[in-house]
Amino acid sequence: xxxxxxxxxxxxxxxxxxxxxxxxxxxxxxxxxxxxxxxxxxxxxxxxxxxxxxxxxxxxxxxxxxxxxxxxxxxxxxxxxxxxxxxxxxxxxxxxxxxxxxxxxxxxxxxxxxxxxxxxxxxxxxxxxxxxxxxxxxxxxxxxxxxxxxxxxxxxxxxxxxxxxxxxxxxxxxxxxxxxxxxxxxxxxxxxxxxxxxxxxxxxxxxxxxxxxxxxxxxxxxxxxxxxxxxxxxxxxxxxxxxxxxxxxxxxxxxxx
Numbered sequence: 463x464x465x466x467x468x469x470x471x472x473x474x475x476x477x478x479x480x481x482x483x484x485x486x487x488x489x490x491x492x493x494x495x496x497x498x499x500x501x502x503x504x505x506x507x508x509x510x511x512x513x514x515x516x517x518x519x520x521x522x523x524x525x526x527x528x529x530x531x532x533x534x535x536x537x538x539x540x541x542x543x544x545x546x547x548x549x550x551x552x553x554x555x556x557x558x559x560x561x562x563x564x565x566x567x568x569x570x571x572x573x574x575x576x577x578x579x580x581x582x583x584x585x586x587x588x589x590x591x592x593x594x595x596x597x598x599x600x601x602x603x604x605x606x607x608x609x610x611x612x613x614x615x616x617x618x619x620x621x622x623x624x625x626x627x628x629x630x631x632x633x634x635x636x637x638x639x640x641x642x643x644x645x646x647x648x649x650x651x652x653x654x655x656x657x658x659x660x661x662x663x664x665x666x667x668x669x670x671x672x673x674x675x676x677x678x679x680x681x682x683x684x685x686x687x688x689x690x691x692x693x694x695x696x697x698x699x700x701x702x703x704x705x706x707x708x709x710x711x712x713x714x715x716x717x718x719x
Contacts, residue, residue, distance in 0.1 A: 467579075471500040472572035476554055477561035478639060479605035482690040483670035489561075489605035490615040490631075492639065495553040497562065499529055499569035501577045507545040508533045515552040524548075525597075528563045529570035532594025536574045539582070539590060546574055558641060561606035567594035568610040585624045587611060592621060617675065632681035640709060663693040 475496040481488035508524040524530030529550050537546065548570060554562035571590045575582050591607050604621035612626055619625040659667075670689045677686035703709075 467577060469500055469502040470573045470576035471498060472569045472576060473498045474565040474568035474572065474610045477564060477606045477609045478637065479561060479603065479609075480692075480695060481605075481674075483667050483674060483692050483694075484605070484617070485667070485692065485695045486603050486605055487618050487671070488616070488674075489609040489618070490637070491609040491613050492560075492637075495560075497553055497565040497569050498551040499566065499573045500549040500551075501533065501546045501570070501573040503577065504545045504547045506543070508537070509545065509547045511547045511549055513550045513552065516550075516556065519556060520550075520552075527566075528594050529566040530594075531597045532567040532570040532591050533574050535590035535593040536571045536582075536587070539586060540578055540580055542578060546577065548573075555641070560639075560641070561610060563595050564591070564606035564610050567591040568607060570594065572611075584611060585626075588624045588626070589622065615678065629675065629678050632678060632683070635678075635681075635683070635686075638713075659694055666691075666693045 473496050475494065476492045477489050478492065479489040480486065481490065508530050510522050510524050510527055510530055513520050513522065513527075521527045524534065527550075529548055533546055533548060537544075550566060550570075552562065552566070554560050554565055556562060568587075568591045571587045571594070575587060588604070588607060588611055591611060592604060595607060604618040604624070604626070605616075608616045608618050608624075608626045612628060615629040615631050617627040617629055619627055670691050670693070673685055674689035676682070677689055
């Protein structure tokens with residue numbers, strides 16, 4: 463395999479995951495902001511030369527960095543003996559809930575794939591990015607990675623092997639993302655959920671998820687609005703975001719007006 467260029471740069475956008483009743487299965491991509499990764503050939507291994515806009519908080523060791531681990535996974539998949547050096551430009555706040563680790567992993571695999579001229583299937587890129595987020599960030603959930611890579615609104619039927627369902631986005635549907643001035647670590651937020659769900663909550667969640675997907679296909683905004691209810695994660699996490707109830711009510715009032 464021979465290089466097609468000296469460097470390649472890829473951008474991956476912020477994503478909104480756990481969309482309402484779609485905990486761990488629904489996500490969509492935003493146009494901005496996002497992370498940018500540039501990859502260059504080196505003799506061997508994966509090296510991170512620079513990270514911008516992280517305040518020095520992210521690991522520079524490739525095997526502890528989401529982008530670095532994702533790049534390693536892609537090089538292994540390619541059977542590539544050479545290595546890559548990465549420059550990472552963070553456009554996403556850390557621990558913002560906007561898929562920052564997923565964006566870095568996706569931008570890294572797309573950049574390395576372009577550098578090698580490999581044009582790997584999107585499912586292969588997803589698997590490598592998934593490995594990067596899991597090992598580099600400590601956990602991985604494809605509802606951030608998949609929309610960052612596929613774009614649009616997606617449903618993750620299964621993460622591995624990948625079964626990603628692209629959902630329609632009805633004309634006129636918009637999302638307003640309000641980001642509070644706080645950081646919430648994913649690992650801590652997940653610990654609040656426990657590992658058991660009451661059957662009544664699960665049934666309510668399934669019903670809302672089915673209705674939401676149907677509403678997207680039929681552009682039924684009234685049904686969509688009724689389906690934006692999370693019975694699983696939000697009740698257990700609401701205390702992490704002061705004023706959440708008031709924010710939701712204000713949004714509902716605007717929608718009603």
